[in-house]
Amino acid sequence: MTALTQDTFGELEAIAARYPEARSGLLPMLHLVQSVEGRITPEGIEACATILGISAAEVSGVATFYTMYKRKPVGDYLVGVCTNTLCAVMGGDLIFERLKDHLDVGNDETTEDGKVTLEHVECNAACDYAPVMMVNWEFMDNMTPASAVQLVDDLREGREVTSTRGPRLGTWKEAERVLAGFPDGRADEGPGAGPASLVGLGLARQNSWTAPSADTQPESLGAGEGAPADEADSNPAEAAAVDQSSSATETAAEKDEAK
Ligand code: FES
Numbered sequence: 329m330t331a332l333t334q335d336t337f338g339e340l341e342a343i344a345a346r347y348p349e350a351r352s353g354l355l356p357m358l359h360l361v362q363s364v365e366g367r368i369t370p371e372g373i374e375a376c377a378t379i380l381g382i383s384a385a386e387v388s389g390v391a392t393f394y395t396m397y398k399r400k401p402v403g404d405y406l407v408g409v410c411t412n413t414l415c416a417v418m419g420g421d422l423i424f425e426r427l428k429d430h431l432d433v434g435n436d437e438t439t440e441d442g443k444v445t446l447e448h449v450e451c452n453a454a455c456d457y458a459p460v461m462m463v464n465w466e467f468m469d470n471m472t473p474a475s476a477v478q479l480v481d482d483l484r485e486g487r488e489v490t491s492t493r494g495p496r497l498g499t500w501k502e503a504e505r506v507l508a509g510f511p512d513g514r515a516d517e518g519p520g521a522g523p524a525s526l527v528g529l530g531l532a533r534q535n536s537w538t539a540p541s542a543d544t545q546p547e548s549l550g551a552g553e554g555a556p557a558d559e560a561d562s563n564p565a566e567a568a569a570v571d572q573s574s575s576a577t578e579t580a581a582e583k584d585e586a587k
Pocket residue numbers: 410411412413414415416450451452453454455458460
């Protein structure tokens with residue numbers, strides 16, 4: 329039985345009406361379906377197709393293309409562990425294995441209490457804080473196997489958890505409603521970009537580097553034209569920062585795994 333109500337249909341129509349071409353609203357509409365149904369259901373697909381005047385097959389084609397749309401029910405917290413290259417070598421693989429054991433689930437499976445769905449995810453473009461996890465699409469940075477276990481235990485026990493660079497975490501359905509375009513008022517909560525993300529900006533300011541103007545097209549990027557990169561190679565401050573950052577994280581992951 330579907331949980332979609334007349335109010336849901338009204339909100340789906342309101343999303344479609346935001347766009348000059350109604351079908352451009354399909355992605356947020358699918359998020360709204362997930363916020364109500366907990367997954368993409370056949371009824372949700374039919375509702376989107378009817379409102380947009382397209383076929384169910386077209387909607388289904390989109391819903392099955394993106395991994396953010398789920399065909400199976402998701403727990404209250406969708407916990408993703410980045411196991412892409414950088415996070416993997418920095419401890420992501422260890423974290424994922426530890427969580428599988430701790431939660432007694434495999435990839436894309438949900439704990440018996442319905443609280444946590446575990447999945448491995450690809451690079452979140454957050455490698456400066458590797459190894460990275462995500463909970464309901466919010467970042468959890470510089471994780472270790474021990475902090476990952478603590479995180480899922482806190483979530484399952486209902487303790488308040490805050491993203492390391494974002495707001496208090498709500499449920500997955502609540503996050504899906506935000507992605508559908510209905511703000512929860514938490515957008516400005518928590519920290520924003522942290523020091524690791526701002527290292528490049530700091531170096532640029534320190535060295536008076538500026539971006540080339542939009543209408544400047546260098547004929548080649550041969551030797552002598554990559555001044556910032558050359559300078560960076562010989563910049564002892566940058567080298568020290570990178571070295572310090574990576575060894576600190578490795579040490580944390582290794583110490584944690586040794587526990
Ligand atoms: S490899 Fe994990 S965020 Fe990039």
